[in-house]
Amino acid sequence: MHELAITEGLVDAVSDRLPGQRVICVKLEIGALSGVVADSVRFCFDLVTEGTKLEGAKLEISQPPAVCHCRICDSNFEPDGPIAICPCGSAEVAVLAGQDLKITSVQVA
Amino acid sequence: MCGTCGCSSDVRITSLHHSHDGHEAGHVHLPDAAQAGRTIQLQQKVLAKNDQLAAANRQWLTDRGILAVNLMSSPGSGKTTLLERTTKDLAGKMSIAVIEGDQETALDAHRIEAAGSPVVQINTGAGCHLDAEMVRSALRSLDPRSGSIVVIENVGNLVCPALFDLGEAAKVVLASVTEGADKPLKYPHMFRQADLVLLNKTDLLPYVDFDVRQYSSDLRRAAPAAMLLQLSATTGEGIQGWYDWLRRRIPPPPE
Numbered sequence: 001m002h003e004l005a006i007t008e009g010l011v012d013a014v015s016d017r018l019p020g021q022r023v024i025c026v027k028l029e030i031g032a033l034s035g036v037v038a039d040s041v042r043f044c045f046d047l048v049t050e051g052t053k054l055e056g057a058k059l060e061i062s063q064p065p066a067v068c069h070c071r072i073c074d075s076n077f078e079p080d081g082p083i084a085i086c087p088c089g090s091a092e093v094a095v096l097a098g099q100d101l102k103i104t105s106v107q108v109a
Numbered sequence: 110m111c112g113t114c115g116c117s118s119d120v121r122i123t124s125l126h127h128s129h130d131g132h133e134a135g136h137v138h139l140p141d142a143a144q145a146g147r148t149i150q151l152q153q154k155v156l157a158k159n160d161q162l163a164a165a166n167r168q169w170l171t172d173r174g175i176l177a178v179n180l181m182s183s184p185g186s187g188k189t190t191l192l193e194r195t196t197k198d199l200a201g202k203m204s205i206a207v208i209e210g211d212q213e214t215a216l217d218a219h220r221i222e223a224a225g226s227p228v229v230q231i232n233t234g235a236g237c238h239l240d241a242e243m244v245r246s247a248l249r250s251l252d253p254r255s256g257s258i259v260v261i262e263n264v265g266n267l268v269c270p271a272l273f274d275l276g277e278a279a280k281v282v283l284a285s286v287t288e289g290a291d292k293p294l295k296y297p298h299m300f301r302q303a304d305l306v307l308l309n310k311t312d313l314l315p316y317v318d319f320d321v322r323q324y325s326s327d328l329r330r331a332a333p334a335a336m337l338l339q340l341s342a343t344t345g346e347g348i349q350g351w352y353d354w355l356r357r358r359i360p361p362p363p364e
Binding site: 014 | 147148149150151152153154155156157158159236237238240268269271272273294297298301329330331333
């Protein structure tokens with residue numbers, strides 16, 4: 001359940017960047033290949049924000065799809081699930097996007 | 110509990126060689142970003158602090174010419190047995206030091222110490238993985254010598270450790286034939302990170318239903334870049350490949 005530590009990291013990062021400010025909304029990006037479960041972060045968020053300047057804040061999560069590049073057929077594709085296999089059958093792929101886990105913006109009161 | 114680095118009053122770092130005054134909280138603080146406003150763009154990685162600490166660990170290790178390996182696996186796949194054998198076999202040839210990560214007990218650290226390597230035990234309490242801050246403290250306590258190999262034995266878990274950079278030079282995933290052959294497809298996030306996959310307990314292949322060819326093929330799908338070596342930490346069969354892999358990665362001594 002690394003999502004607990006990750007959600008704590010999220011709250012800590014926002015508190016550090018905006019000390020003392022009341023936060024009413026946090027926008028979070030969880031890439032499809034980040035290995036983080038959005039529902040688990042949502043579950044932890046209310047618990048972790050309790051007693052902080054983020055208490056009661058809304059959590060908006062976007063989940064951008066992964067983008068991979070196949071070295072064999074030289075094309076980009078969106079993998080179907082967590083294992084990146086090109087439609088051409090090749091596993092010789094590089095992940096271009098979808099591994100990020102980042103706070104894109106916050107709304108303050 | 111500190112939310113960023115995962116340290117908490119539950120985390121205990123124990124050196125078997127000298128006392129340690131506990132876990133120092135060397136937190137990195139990011140510069141103040143923004144003034145009050147309605148919407149503030151941050152574009153900040155959630156694990157930025159861990160990544161910064163990991164980068165500092167990596168630099169610290171590089172400056173001293175030390176190879177650090179993050180060894181990950183499910184519980185019971187043989188990480189400690191592998192390190193016991195590695196310590197004994199390489200005695201006088203390569204200098205090995207170990208950071209042991211477990212939720213509780215110093216059982217593994219005692220095994221490593223008995224085998225002959227310097228060791229520091231991290232107990233994570235409820236934590237399911239090691240993070241860069243824990244490893245930073247453990248490295249200071251261990252104080253490995255230049256030219257040595259530090260193996261960081263992560264908490265037995267094929268999920269959470271995959272997300273936390275510790276500052277290692279390479280990630281090694283240890284699997285065993287008794288776990289079943291389906292793990293690379295079931296835990297792709299972990300296997301995708303691996304530089305090397307060690308398939309352990311091959312001495313038990315005659316007794317278990319494990320198709321090595323299928324495993325190898327599935328691993329290539331989940332982790333095309335990972336190298337696969339088969340070995341038995343109990344009998345020593347195939348283990349030379351692991352030693353050669355380590356030897357090739359020891360950095361040149363610092364100037």
